[in-house]
Amino acid sequence: MQDYYTIGETAKLNNISVQTLRYYDRLGLFQPAHVDRNNGYRFYDSRQFFYLDIIKSLKYLQTPLEDIKRIIEYSPENMLLFLHNQEKAIEKEKERLLQAEQLLYKRKRQLAEQFEISKRSEDNVIYSRDIEEQKVLKMAITDGNPNTEPNILTRKLAEILEGNSSMIDNQCGYIYDLKAYQTTNQIYYEYVYSTLPHSTVELSGEDREIEWGVIASGEYICIAFDWSLQHYLSYYQKLYDYIKVNNIRTEGKVYEVSIPLNYSASKEDCFVTELRVKKLAT
Numbered sequence: 001m002q003d004y005y006t007i008g009e010t011a012k013l014n015n016i017s018v019q020t021l022r023y024y025d026r027l028g029l030f031q032p033a034h035v036d037r038n039n040g041y042r043f044y045d046s047r048q049f050f051y052l053d054i055i056k057s058l059k060y061l062q063t064p065l066e067d068i069k070r071i072i073e074y075s076p077e078n079m080l081l082f083l084h085n086q087e088k089a090i091e092k093e094k095e096r097l098l099q100a101e102q103l104l105y106k107r108k109r110q111l112a113e114q115f116e117i118s119k120r121s122e123d124n125v126i127y128s129r130d131i132e133e134q135k136v137l138k139m140a141i142t143d144g145n146p147n148t149e150p151n152i153l154t155r156k157l158a159e160i161l162e163g164n165s166s167m168i169d170n171q172c173g174y175i176y177d178l179k180a181y182q183t184t185n186q187i188y189y190e191y192v193y194s195t196l197p198h199s200t201v202e203l204s205g206e207d208r209e210i211e212w213g214v215i216a217s218g219e220y221i222c223i224a225f226d227w228s229l230q231h232y233l234s235y236y237q238k239l240y241d242y243i244k245v246n247n248i249r250t251e252g253k254v255y256e257v258s259i260p261l262n263y264s265a266s267k268e269d270c271f272v273t274e275l276r277v278k279k280l281a282t
C-alpha cells in the first residue's frame with residue numbers, strides 16, 4: 001500500500017480542493033506528514049485521512065475554522081459536550097428557519113390579499129368576503145383614532161415580536177365600535193393588533209397591556225379605499241349605512257387594516273385601507 005500521497009491525490013481521495021488543503025496547512029489546522037525540502041512538495045499519510053474527516057464533519061456543522069483548530073485538541077468528553085451544544089444550536093436554527101418559512105408563506109398570502117383589496121378600492125363599493133381565523137397579538141390603547149400617527153401605536157408590538165425573533169406584520173390593524181360617528185375624533189381605537197406568523201411568541205409578566213386574541217373566521221362586510229383622513233369618515237359612513245339599511249346583524253366591531261402599496265421610505269406614503277365588520281351567522 002502506498003505510504004504517502006501528494007496533495008493532489010489527497011485532495012481527490014478526500015473530496016476536497018488542493019487550495020483548501022494548502023489553506024489548512026497555513027492555519028496549522030491540518031498539515032502534511034512530510035514536506036520535501038528540495039521542492040516544497042507536500043505529502044500526506046493515509047492515517048491522516050481520519051482526522052481530515054473529523055475536520056470536514058465539524059466544518060459541515062458550520063463550525064468556524066479557528067474553533068475547529070481548538071476543538072480537535074479536545075478529549076472525547078469535551079468533544080461530546082461540544083457536539084451536544086452544537087445540537088442545541090442546530091435545533092434553534094431549525095426553529096428559526098421554520099418561522100422564516102411561515103413568515104414567507106404568510107407574506108405571499110398577504111400580497112395576494114393586497115391585490116384583491118387594492119382592486120376593490122377602485123370600485124368604491126361595499127362587498128363581502130370570507131376571512132380565515134387569525135391569531136393576533138393585541139394591545140389595548142386609550143388615545144388612538146384615525147388621526148393618530150399609526151407607527152407610534154405599533155412600536156410596542158414590534159418590540160415584543162422582534163424580541164421573539166419574529167417580525168411585526170405589514171398588515172397591523174385596529175379595532176373599534178361600530179356605531180354612528182360625526183367626526184373621526186369621536187372614533188376611539190380599543191386595540192391595535194398584529195397577526196402572528198407563528199405560535200412561539202412568549203409574553204413576559206411585564207407586558208400586562210399585551211394579550212393574545214383571535215380574529216374569528218367568517219363573512220365580513222367590507223369597504224376599501226386609498227387611505228385619506230379627509231375622506232375616512234365618508235367611507236365609514238357608507239359601510240355603516242349599508243349595514244343598517246340592510247338590517248345586517250354583526251358582532252359590532254370594526255376592523256381597520258391599512259396595507260402599504262410601496263416598500264421604500266424614499267417614496268410617497270401610499271396605503272389602501274379596508275374596513276371590515278363581521279357578519280353574524282344566520
